[in-house]
Amino acid sequence: MAAPPSITSSFPVPHAIMKNSLSILSFILLLSPLFAKANTSFGAENTEGIKYDLFPEILKEEAVGRLNELGKVSDANGYLERTFQSPASIRAGNLLRAWMEDAGLKTWVDQMGNVHGRAEGINPSERALLIGSHLDTVIDAGFFDGSLGIICAISALKALNSSGRLGKLQRPVEVIAFSDEEGVRFQSTFLGSAAIAGILPVSALQVHDKNGVTVQGALRSSSIETTEENLLQLKYEPESVWGYVEVHIEQGPVLENVGLPLGSVKGIAGQTRLKVTVKGTQGHAGTVPMNMRQDPMVAAAELIVFLESLCKQPDYYLSYDGQCTSSTVESLAGSLVCTVGEISTWPSASNVIPGQVTFTVDVRAMDDSGREAIIYEFSNRLYHMCDRRSVFCNVERKHDANAVVCDPGLSTQLKSASYTALKRITGEDPGDVPVLMSGAGHDAMAMSHLTKVGMLFVRCRGGISHSPAEHVLDDDVWAAGMAVLAFFETLL
Numbered sequence: 001m002a003a004p005p006s007i008t009s010s011f012p013v014p015h016a017i018m019k020n021s022l023s024i025l026s027f028i029l030l031l032s033p034l035f036a037k038a039n040t041s042f043g044a045e046n047t048e049g050i051k052y053d054l055f056p057e058i059l060k061e062e063a064v065g066r067l068n069e070l071g072k073v074s075d076a077n078g079y080l081e082r083t084f085q086s087p088a089s090i091r092a093g094n095l096l097r098a099w100m101e102d103a104g105l106k107t108w109v110d111q112m113g114n115v116h117g118r119a120e121g122i123n124p125s126e127r128a129l130l131i132g133s134h135l136d137t138v139i140d141a142g143f144f145d146g147s148l149g150i151i152c153a154i155s156a157l158k159a160l161n162s163s164g165r166l167g168k169l170q171r172p173v174e175v176i177a178f179s180d181e182e183g184v185r186f187q188s189t190f191l192g193s194a195a196i197a198g199i200l201p202v203s204a205l206q207v208h209d210k211n212g213v214t215v216q217g218a219l220r221s222s223s224i225e226t227t228e229e230n231l232l233q234l235k236y237e238p239e240s241v242w243g244y245v246e247v248h249i250e251q252g253p254v255l256e257n258v259g260l261p262l263g264s265v266k267g268i269a270g271q272t273r274l275k276v277t278v279k280g281t282q283g284h285a286g287t288v289p290m291n292m293r294q295d296p297m298v299a300a301a302e303l304i305v306f307l308e309s310l311c312k313q314p315d316y317y318l319s320y321d322g323q324c325t326s327s328t329v330e331s332l333a334g335s336l337v338c339t340v341g342e343i344s345t346w347p348s349a350s351n352v353i354p355g356q357v358t359f360t361v362d363v364r365a366m367d368d369s370g371r372e373a374i375i376y377e378f379s380n381r382l383y384h385m386c387d388r389r390s391v392f393c394n395v396e397r398k399h400d401a402n403a404v405v406c407d408p409g410l411s412t413q414l415k416s417a418s419y420t421a422l423k424r425i426t427g428e429d430p431g432d433v434p435v436l437m438s439g440a441g442h443d444a445m446a447m448s449h450l451t452k453v454g455m456l457f458v459r460c461r462g463g464i465s466h467s468p469a470e471h472v473l474d475d476d477v478w479a480a481g482m483a484v485l486a487f488f489e490t491l492l
Contacts, residue, residue, distance in 0.1 A: 052424050055159040059481035063155045064474050066099060070151070071143030079468060080141040083185040085113055085218040092135050096150060096177045103158035104166050105175065111226040111234055112195040113179035113219060119157060121169030121491075127242035128172035129491065130451070131484070134181030134192065134443055142470020148458060148480065149247040150177045156484035169491050171242060178443050185209050185218070187275070187360075187398050193443035197450040198235030202228040236450055243410055244447040245487070247456045247480055249472060251440045253463030261476040262422065262483055263434040264415040265455035269335060270368045270403035271441045272375055274361040276303065276382070279392040282347070282355030293353060297345065299389045300357040303382055304340050307361065310378060311338035318373055331367035336374065337439060338363050360398075364439055368402050401445045410454030411435070414487060418456065421482035425475075440465075456483060 073095065074080045075088040082088045093115045097107045100117030107117045115135070118128075133149030153175045160166045178192030186207050194200035205216040205226060219226045255263050280296035310317050314332050339362040345354040361378070365371040379395050386393035415433045422430035436457055444453040458480045461471040 053159075053163060054425060054478075054482065055155075055162070055485070056478060058159050058162065059152075059155050059485065060474060060478035063151050063477050063481055066151050066155075067143050067147055067477065070095060070147050076139075079139075080137055080143070081139045082135070082137045082141070083182075084136055084180040084191060084215075085222050085224075086185070089113070089136060089179065090222055093177065093179075096135065096154070099151075099154050100175060103154050104161040105154075105157065109224070110195075111219070111224060111230050112192050112200075113222065113224060114192045114196065115177040115179075116174060117154065117157075118172060118174040119161075119166050119169060120172050121167065123170060124172055126171035127240060128174050129242050130174050130176060130196075130236075130244045130447070131246070132176035132178060132443070133246050133248060134178040136178075136180050136182050136184070138182050138184055138466045140468060142465060142467055144249045144458075144460065144470055144472045145251070145465055146178075146181060146248075148249055148472060148477070150175065152247045152477070152481045152484050155481045156488055159481075159485050160488060165492060169488070171491055173488065173491070181441075181443050183273075183399065186215055187273070188215075189273075189399050189441065190401075190443060190446040191215065193446035195231060195234045196236055197446045197448075198232075199446060199449045200231070202231055205231060238450060241451040243407065243452045243454065244444060244450070245410065245414065245454050245456070245484075246442055246444045246447075247458065247484060248442055249460040249465060249470070250436070250457040250463065251438075251460065251465035252436075254436055255434065255457060255459035256461065256463060258434055260422075260430065260434060261459045261473070261479045262418040263436045263457040263459075264411050264418065265438050265457055266406055266411060266435050267366065268404040268406075268438040268440075268442060268445055268455070269364045269366050270371050271399065271401045271445075272363045272371060272397065273399040274363070274375070275396040275398050276300070276359050276361060277394045277396075278303070278357045278386065279394075280355060280357075280390075281353070283353040285351045285353055288353060294390045295353055296357040296391050297354050299386060299391045299393070300343070300359055302385055302389075303393075304359065306381060306385070307338055307340065307378055310374065310381075311336055311363075314370075314374060317377055328367060328370045328373060332365055332370040332374070335366040335437070335439065336364070336370065338374070364441075366403055366437060401441060404445050404448045404453065406444070406454050407452035410452055413490060414454050414456045414483070417487035417490070418479075418483045420486040421479055424486075425479060425482060456480070 071080055073088050073092045075086045082092055096115050100107045105117035105119055109115055131153045134146040180191035183189035186209055188207055206214050208214045216226055278296035278300045280294040315329050318329055340359050343359040346356045363371055363374055382393055418433045444455050447453050459476050464470050
């Protein structure tokens with residue numbers, strides 16, 4: 001039987017058929033780049049021709065949907081607020097626990113309200129990789145701070161599970177959604193991660209919020225009975241942990257400026273929080289002469305303006321001695337930031353000279369000795385200013401965290417995983433993945449007391465955070481999830 005005619009055979013083909021065949025062929029060639037681009041939604045090939053599943057339905061669509069769903073779990077109407085062991089915090093924890101189980105993880109809630117999800121892998125007795133972030137928020141928060149790191153970790157493990165690889169991990173991987181990092185309710189940060197790291201003092205259980213409820217009481221209201229003994233038992237043994245990794249929005253503008261969605265972190269600035277109390281003489285706004293007032297409000301205002309000047313020009317105010325050298329002052333350039341974020345007065349009435357003013361001070365710097373020099377200078381000047389105004393002043397240190405250097409090995413692995421993820425998604429060489437410093441505090445700071453730490457930053461629009469304007473592109477959520485997946489693949 002003769003073979004059917006074809007364009008390449010010597011069989012004569014009518015001109016009309018040839019013309020139509022060539023038109024169809026040209027049309028197919030024209031569309032081929034679009035088909036290739038469309039296929040990146042499902043898989044991509046590297047330069048060696050190996051095809052990778054990009055899991056867009058898990059790492060992008062579902063992850064973004066979960067971030068939006070979690071962002072609506074709030075204790076407030078009209079804005080996001082989720083603090084330690086609040087009703088919304090409990091609901092968010094239950095939601096995360098369900099998503100962890102959906103990814104194939106064994107879950108539990110510990111005595112500090114942290115939510116855990118664990119995959120044992122092939123070797124359950126091997127040292128575990130811990131990965132996570134915090135589920136609490138600031139007041140009037142965005143949807144991504146903390147939540148992004150938890151969701152990316154869960155999504156990446158779900159992608160492994162859906163491809164039958166979760167049980168092939170060479171070491172256990174444990175996702176932890178920490179109950180408190182922001183410190184909004186109790187003015188004491190890292191309650192969740194500090195308990196895991198073993199650096200949370202048992203006295204923290206008796207710290208109380210503005211309504212007089214203690215940390216222990218807040219846990220009890222959630223049916224968690226935490227005693228000094230079982231708090232100490234929360235500490236993980238260092239020999240049981242391989243390392244800690246945290247994915248977090250950058251909360252700054254660098255990644256957006258360089259045009260890349262991901263960056264590796266080399267270190268985290270040290271941080272001190274102070275509570276300053278200024279007490280004067282309460283009186284009638286209309287009857288006490290100006291030159292006879294002991295007004296804590298104006299004293300507090302003078303102190304706040306001085307703090308701004310000190311932190312803008314530390315070299316002008318700091319004196320060089322055995323503890324403060326020129327190199328210490330130089331180290332503050334570009335990293336020192338000081339913030340007064342909260343002010344309260346009593347009795348807070350328009351026709352009354354207040355009797356007391358309280359405000360918070362947040363000081364951050366990459367150099368710990370430089371940060372201490374700033375605090376010393378501020379405190380010293382504070383007492384002189386208060387004496388001059390005949391008011392009483394007191395400074396309490398509410399929180400201290402030294403600067404943290406990320407583990408070079410983990411940082412290199414996360415940088416490599418980011419490069420791999422971006423190349424898989426785009427099919428192009430993304431160039432060098434940037435390395436950044438963090439001015440914001442993270443759970444990694446507490447976890448560094450337990451094990452080596454590494455962090456991955458994700459681009460956020462305008463560098464805005466701690467605001468409802470906080471935003472991460474859907475494709476950047478995808479890139480972050482793919483980078484975590486690529487990192488997990490090194491454990492297979």
